[in-house]
Amino acid sequence: MKNVFAVLILTVTGLFAFKGGAPGYKVGDIAIDFKLKNVDGKTVSLSNYKLAKGYIVVFTCNHCPYAKAYETRIMGLDKMYATKGYPVIAISPNDPVSIPEDSFDNMKKRATDMKYTFPYAIDEAQNVTRAYGARATPNVYVLQKTDKGNVVKYIGAIDNDTEGTNPNRTNYVQAAVNALLSGKAILTTSTKAIGCSIRWK
Amino acid sequence: MKSMFAILLLTVCYSLHAQTKTVNLITMAQLNKRIENQDTVYVVNFWATWCGPCVKELPNFDKLQAAYNDQPLKVLLVSMDFKSKLKSAVIPFVIKHKMAVDVFLADKTNEQEFIDQVDKSWSGALPATLVINAKKHIRKFYEHELTYAELNQIYQTNK
Numbered sequence: 001m002k003n004v005f006a007v008l009i010l011t012v013t014g015l016f017a018f019k020g021g022a023p024g025y026k027v028g029d030i031a032i033d034f035k036l037k038n039v040d041g042k043t044v045s046l047s048n049y050k051l052a053k054g055y056i057v058v059f060t061c062n063h064c065p066y067a068k069a070y071e072t073r074i075m076g077l078d079k080m081y082a083t084k085g086y087p088v089i090a091i092s093p094n095d096p097v098s099i100p101e102d103s104f105d106n107m108k109k110r111a112t113d114m115k116y117t118f119p120y121a122i123d124e125a126q127n128v129t130r131a132y133g134a135r136a137t138p139n140v141y142v143l144q145k146t147d148k149g150n151v152v153k154y155i156g157a158i159d160n161d162t163e164g165t166n167p168n169r170t171n172y173v174q175a176a177v178n179a180l181l182s183g184k185a186i187l188t189t190s191t192k193a194i195g196c197s198i199r200w201k
Numbered sequence: 202m203k204s205m206f207a208i209l210l211l212t213v214c215y216s217l218h219a220q221t222k223t224v225n226l227i228t229m230a231q232l233n234k235r236i237e238n239q240d241t242v243y244v245v246n247f248w249a250t251w252c253g254p255c256v257k258e259l260p261n262f263d264k265l266q267a268a269y270n271d272q273p274l275k276v277l278l279v280s281m282d283f284k285s286k287l288k289s290a291v292i293p294f295v296i297k298h299k300m301a302v303d304v305f306l307a308d309k310t311n312e313q314e315f316i317d318q319v320d321k322s323w324s325g326a327l328p329a330t331l332v333i334n335a336k337k338h339i340r341k342f343y344e345h346e347l348t349y350a351e352l353n354q355i356y357q358t359n360k
Contacts, residue, residue, distance in 0.1 A: 136326035197326035
């Protein structure tokens with residue numbers, strides 16, 4: 001009994017100790033759905049997308065130069081895959097108090113200026129970001145809709161060329177979604193990339 | 202006239218000094234070699250000129266090096282800025298902020314490998330700090346900002 005208590009206490013302290021650096025999802029886990037405020041004033045949920053085969057969930061933001069470097073590539077992913085059943089769902093995870101550039105108003109402005117074809121939602125409570133385990137922007141989770149739920153199939157970078165200087169870059173997200181669309185195994189299921197650490201409240 | 206001369210001389214000296222502060226490229230292999238000395242504690246901070254929390258904590262690293270200059274401590278800063286930003290952003294930043302410790306720019310052909318070789322647990326988020334004490338077989342990694350008190354504490358515990 002004592003042991004059970006000890007484990008319980010450890011678990012609880014563990015939960016609180018990791019303010020931001022929670023382990024989050026691994027490939028194969030079932031990802032939670034969410035209700036987040038989108039720049040169009042509506043609420044975004046994965047379940048809104050009745051016809052989707054899956055999702056390209058991107059944690060990104062206005063201020064981060066690495067997110068900026070990837071912006072057109074994120075827009076490209078939605079153009080390439082939304083009609084094929086894998087829409088982009090962009091989520092801004094940062095606390096706008098520490099980074100005013102990532103405020104909801106600035107997000108609206110960015111989405112309008114750049115004519116985003118996908119939702120750009122704010123994770124005000126940062127619970128979605130914590131559950132997924134994103135630690136930096138940009139960071140992608142490719143999900144596949146199954147009977148069991150939305151299964152995480154890929155976690156990581158969009159490609160291996162943040163700076164956009166290598167014509168022979170490996171497009172990880174494209175490769176993952178292409179594999180899912182053709183029923184093949186994904187070659188690289190998780191990658192890392194330099195990014196801006198998420199600002200927690 | 203004499204004072205004009207002095208000012209001129211000072212200006213020349215200052216700009217010469219500023220120009221001597223260079224930022225060299227460093228590969229992971231070169232970095233590993235740079236931090237292999239058994240008698241030295243190495244504190245390596247990974248940062249970028251565009252990263253707010255990194256810029257905020259940078260003075261702490263200069264301060265740590267200055268505080269323990271008489272001890273075998275070596276603080277190194279490795280910028281993860283794009284290589285194309287070396288002359289336009291990194292060097293001007295280092296000069297502007299009068300950074301005293303050695304600054305390098307990561308030379309990474311493969312970002313994945315670079316991140317993994319620094320530490321398996323690193324997600325790639327900046328800032329991050331690596332502490333090495335080869336003699337004591339210590340290799341610790343911190344993926345968050347550090348205050349001076351925290352940094353000093355880390356050094357005291359691992360030196």
